[in-house]
Amino acid sequence: VTVYLVGAGPGDPQLLTLRAARLLAHADVVVHDALVSPAILELARPDAEMIDVGKRAGRSSTQPLINALLVELGHTHACVVRLKGGDPLVFGRGGEESVALTDAGIDHEIIPGISSAFAAPAAAGIPVTHRGISGAVTVITGHRQPGEADIDWHALARVGGTIVVLMGVERRASIAEALMSGGLPADTPVAAIERATTSTQSVVRTTLAILGAQHIATPAVLIIGAVAALNLTAPELHSLVTQ
Amino acid sequence: VTVYLVGAGPGDPQLLTLRAARLLAHADVVVHDALVSPAILELARPDAEMIDVGKRAGRSSTQPLINALLVELGHTHACVVRLKGGDPLVFGRGGEESVALTDAGIDHEIIPGISSAFAAPAAAGIPVTHRGISGAVTVITGHRQPGEADIDWHALARVGGTIVVLMGVERRASIAEALMSGGLPADTPVAAIERATTSTQSVVRTTLAILGAQHIATPAVLIIGAVAALNLTAPELHSLVTQ
Numbered sequence: 059v060t061v062y063l064v065g066a067g068p069g070d071p072q073l074l075t076l077r078a079a080r081l082l083a084h085a086d087v088v089v090h091d092a093l094v095s096p097a098i099l100e101l102a103r104p105d106a107e108m109i110d111v112g113k114r115a116g117r118s119s120t121q122p123l124i125n126a127l128l129v130e131l132g133h134t135h136a137c138v139v140r141l142k143g144g145d146p147l148v149f150g151r152g153g154e155e156s157v158a159l160t161d162a163g164i165d166h167e168i169i170p171g172i173s174s175a176f177a178a179p180a181a182a183g184i185p186v187t188h189r190g191i192s193g194a195v196t197v198i199t200g201h202r203q204p205g206e207a208d209i210d211w212h213a214l215a216r217v218g219g220t221i222v223v224l225m226g227v228e229r230r231a232s233i234a235e236a237l238m239s240g241g242l243p244a245d246t247p248v249a250a251i252e253r254a255t256t257s258t259q260s261v262v263r264t265t266l267a268i269l270g271a272q273h274i275a276t277p278a279v280l281i282i283g284a285v286a287a288l289n290l291t292a293p294e295l296h297s298l299v300t301q
Numbered sequence: 302v303t304v305y306l307v308g309a310g311p312g313d314p315q316l317l318t319l320r321a322a323r324l325l326a327h328a329d330v331v332v333h334d335a336l337v338s339p340a341i342l343e344l345a346r347p348d349a350e351m352i353d354v355g356k357r358a359g360r361s362s363t364q365p366l367i368n369a370l371l372v373e374l375g376h377t378h379a380c381v382v383r384l385k386g387g388d389p390l391v392f393g394r395g396g397e398e399s400v401a402l403t404d405a406g407i408d409h410e411i412i413p414g415i416s417s418a419f420a421a422p423a424a425a426g427i428p429v430t431h432r433g434i435s436g437a438v439t440v441i442t443g444h445r446q447p448g449e450a451d452i453d454w455h456a457l458a459r460v461g462g463t464i465v466v467l468m469g470v471e472r473r474a475s476i477a478e479a480l481m482s483g484g485l486p487a488d489t490p491v492a493a494i495e496r497a498t499t500s501t502q503s504v505v506r507t508t509l510a511i512l513g514a515q516h517i518a519t520p521a522v523l524i525i526g527a528v529a530a531l532n533l534t535a536p537e538l539h540s541l542v543t544q
Contacts, residue, residue, distance in 0.1 A: 153428030185396030216456035
């Protein structure tokens with residue numbers, strides 16, 4: 059194996075996997091997103107080549123350039139780590155990079171990381187599932203690709219569980235509108251976890267009705283549903299979860 | 302902090318977080334599920350007390366006993382690790398244990414782990430999201446608590462993304478039936494990943510129509526949707542994912 063597509067987790071270096079830390083310490087070259095925190099990049103081998111593709115990674119037009127870069131590096135280096143925030147296959151486009159590498163005949167492996175979809179709510183004391191409150195969790199992204207079919211918001215509103223939106227800050231007003239028109243009550247709790255699991259994490263608690271007007275700083279993970287009103291670490295919010 | 306509710310990840314010890322490995326090496330006592338692999342338990346301090354609550358953990362009636370045990374240990378030990386397969390808050394009942402600890406005034410912390418919901422498909426080469434194929438992923442459990450409201454299967458069938466079912470092997474026939482009656486085609490791909498990320502992992506590829514009749518060994522994670530036909534590690538299945 060010469061290329062590893064590695065999940066870096068939600069931000070806290072302590073939430074890297076053992077495997078990810080070992081690969082980082084070993085790699086000749088590290089290709090990383092802007093979302094990967096400096097404290098994690100410091101775990102790379104001191105003489106490793108570090109390539110930041112983050113500035114461009116947000117735009118779909120440059121994904122082919124990243125794919126091409128990985129193929130090139132895979133031909134010229136012994137150990138390449140492609141480090142991605144969260145998990146490579148949960149809205150991380152790791153599948154596309156894997157396809158490009160396979161098509162080029164480059165042996166590679168995908169190493170999962172802790173997705174912000176689950177770690178961000180946990181860091182805010184929010185259980186995405188909780189007996190009697192939520193028995194399902196759906197993860198979506200607010201960042202649709204051009205030409206891509208939108209999800210069925212009416213159906214999503216009716217599933218009856220927790221909704222986690224990654225990269226949804228910009229579109230939060232229209233997402234809230236779509237879910238309310240699908241049947242979710244205007245007072246459905248929403249929590250926005252900004253810079254989750256980092257030392258500057260901040261949590262905004264609101265409702266669907268006022269989500270669009272609320273100031274929320276990117277990057278943030280949105281949690282929508284009854285669990286978003288909970289905080290396991292705050293006794294005053296506990297009455298809601300006590301059996 | 303005296304009690305840590307720690308996610309052990311999907312099975313492979315290399316997929317533990319750095320934080321989990323350090324806490325395991327430090328704890329006086331480790332309270333673990335049956336789902337946590339022996340290779341992970343070996344990372345505990347050699348003289349740590351190991352308590353297996355796994356045999357009983359599957360039955361909801363014993364969760365209060367586990368809660369009471371954690372409270373008792375929190376009062377008598379300096380560092381207690383409650384080690385749970387996957388992530389404590391993704392169908393892990395960590396929220397209930399957290400509530401019990403807070404009510405008893407015991408300082409504790411929740412450490413996320415990699416959920417099998419995402420790691421199992423990754424280990425089978427299946428991206429739960431993939432551009433142009435799946436833009437949403439819903440995680441549910443097949444193991445409903447008595448008296449708990451069922452999810453809206455018709456709505457779930459219509460959301461239009463990947464469905465991941467944890468602990469769903471026993472109920473697989475009725476789950477397939479509910480999703481087909483909700484509108485999912487009978488030929489919708491299904492993958493069952495048995496003993497995910499362990500050395501004895503095995504993947505069964507099938508469809509909704511024949512899922513109920515298929516032999517599947519527990520524990521297994523079910524992946525339902527177009528992505529379940531993919532295998533990023535197998536070139537012959539690549540035409541499906543090439544742009």
